[in-house]
Amino acid sequence: METTVQTNAKELWSGGDSPFKVSYGKIMMWYFLISDTFSFAGLLISYGAIRLSQPAHDPEITGSWPDPNEVFAAVPFVHGHYPLVFVTFMTFTLILSSVTMVRAVQEGHAMNRKGVLFWLSLTIVGGLLFVGSQAFEWSHLIHEGMTLKGNPFGAAAFGQLFFLITGFHGFHVSVGVLLNSWAFLLTFFGVFHRRGHYEMIEKLGLYWHFVDLVWVFVFLPFYLL
Amino acid sequence: MSNLTHEESIRRVWRVCYILAFVTIFEIAAALLHYYTMPESPKWWLNILFVVLSAAKAYYIMSEFMHLKYELKAMTLTILTPFLFLVWGIIAFLWEGGYWLSLRQLWQ
Numbered sequence A: 001m002e003t004t005v006q007t008n009a010k011e012l013w014s015g016g017d018s019p020f021k022v023s024y025g026k027i028m029m030w031y032f033l034i035s036d037t038f039s040f041a042g043l044l045i046s047y048g049a050i051r052l053s054q055p056a057h058d059p060e061i062t063g064s065w066p067d068p069n070e071v072f073a074a075v076p077f078v079h080g081h082y083p084l085v086f087v088t089f090m091t092f093t094l095i096l097s098s099v100t101m102v103r104a105v106q107e108g109h110a111m112n113r114k115g116v117l118f119w120l121s122l123t124i125v126g127g128l129l130f131v132g133s134q135a136f137e138w139s140h141l142i143h144e145g146m147t148l149k150g151n152p153f154g155a156a157a158f159g160q161l162f163f164l165i166t167g168f169h170g171f172h173v174s175v176g177v178l179l180n181s182w183a184f185l186l187t188f189f190g191v192f193h194r195r196g197h198y199e200m201i202e203k204l205g206l207y208w209h210f211v212d213l214v215w216v217f218v219f220l221p222f223y224l225l
Numbered sequence B: 001m002s003n004l005t006h007e008e009s010i011r012r013v014w015r016v017c018y019i020l021a022f023v024t025i026f027e028i029a030a031a032l033l034h035y036y037t038m039p040e041s042p043k044w045w046l047n048i049l050f051v052v053l054s055a056a057k058a059y060y061i062m063s064e065f066m067h068l069k070y071e072l073k074a075m076t077l078t079i080l081t082p083f084l085f086l087v088w089g090i091i092a093f094l095w096e097g098g099y100w101l102s103l104r105q106l107w108q
Helices: A002-010 A024-052 A085-109 A113-143 A156-188 A191-195 A199-224 B006-037 B044-065 B073-107
Strands: none
Touching: A024 A156, A024 A199, A024 B073, A085 A113, A085 A199, A085 B006, A085 B044, A113 A156, A113 A191, A113 A199, A156 A191, A156 A199, A199 B006, A199 B044, B006 B044
């Protein structure tokens, strides 16, 4: 009997032991994120195909692809033409909220409940700030006439793809804020502390960084290229 | 899992934060410089730069924030190899988009 137990312990793929030395929950979060990557990639590749099927940016041609510096030039409470300033602020809130999330994970490793609460609350504030900024951006653009039906800046497909893709990303951010708030409550009531580990914060951290990662590739085609 | 101390991993996180912030500021500055000083000149070389810098940002987020650098190599490969399909997807559909444009211009 004893020999079988020992061989089983060495056979990593025979069960009971993770071959990747990662827990089941974290691996499943990774696999979910891979599938989610393909959802976003499908949307962004459609953006690329549709964009290349339209005339490239040219002020002379009506309906050509718009210049992001002309479209994204509004800053709340400030009058004037400030291209890309507000989206830089949005990008920074997301980067910083990713950093605070890693700090929450690290404090979880150190079993420091107060530290997790502090950094997780900053992450939630960053997420809310980002979604709020996106709400401002959307309402401003809709006010300017960019809707699913038309776009005063150029090709209508630009606005349609913008609302579809940033909407799907903003939905992910909103879900992340809700999940982080739920984890905040569980941390507050000491559920993870009694469990002996803060792995839930790590899994939510993976999701939150993924949202930041996707933003890099939403930011690139819509605001830079 | 990493063998880093608590202090060392905190320092690494802030270092990645500075890198991401610096790259983002550089991208915005380059885009605005082009927009204000030479809007008529071709932008393709700048676009290549933006794609490369975005890939660099993705590398830092995945390796440090998502901790992939410190996982087992088999795990990293399991996660990264499916993305090879995207290489085909990007080439095929961007090609297709250009073809749609040529058809559009043919009919006009």
